[in-house]
Amino acid sequence: MDTTPITTLKLLIIGESGVGKSSLLLRFADDTFDPELAATIGVDFKVKNLNFNGNVVKLAIWDTAGQERFRTLTPSYYRGAQGVILVYDVTSKSSFQKLEMWLGEVDSYANKMDLGEMLVANKIDQRTERVITREDGLKFARKHSMLFIECSARTADGVVAAFEELVEKILQTPGLWEQNIAKGINLSEKAETDASAGNCGGYCELV
Secondary structure (H helix, E strand, O other): OOOOOOEEEEEEEEOOOOOOHHHHHHHHHHOOOOOOOOOOOOEEEEEEEEEEOOEEEEEEEEEEOOOHHHHHHHHHHHOOOOEEEEEEEOOOHHHHHOHHHHHHHHHHHOOOOOOEEEEEEEOOOOHHHOOOOHHHHHHHHHHOOOEEEEOOOOOOOOHHHHHHHHHHHHHOOOOOOOOOOOOOOOOHHHHHHHHOOOHHHHEEEOO
């Protein structure tokens, strides 16, 4: 198999401080979880390759700080991004209420049309402390035509799927990435498999 990436995609992870953005990235990139992980200062950055039916896609993933004092750095985060993962904590009503503000930033600073957007409900392992329902998340995602998935960085439930489905959506969006005409990319098999898994296959494409 040719391991040369067909493209490099810039993905952003955004949301309020403490929702688990860094933990999601650490789980996806290194398959580890650190319950004592410190808050991100400014920005963290990881690179990971994904394989889609024999084609390699390089992901450059930016984990952005949720604190207000880092907002002045925001425009440079968004420049050139093809995808955004917007994260909230299902045990935090305030993190859910701030989603509109974060989407406002995407609209203000992202410079690519048809940006791929995935809404992620994190910390679903915290069942007894949950205050935001799956229906709440679905309703918000439908309103804004976003992909949606529920995750737990602690247990790894849904984490890989969140990144894979966002990347798949980006690759299926004409003009959003540098296409290599010489390579045919067939993503339909995986999409059909996920859709048949029940309950949106863990994610829901909402248009």
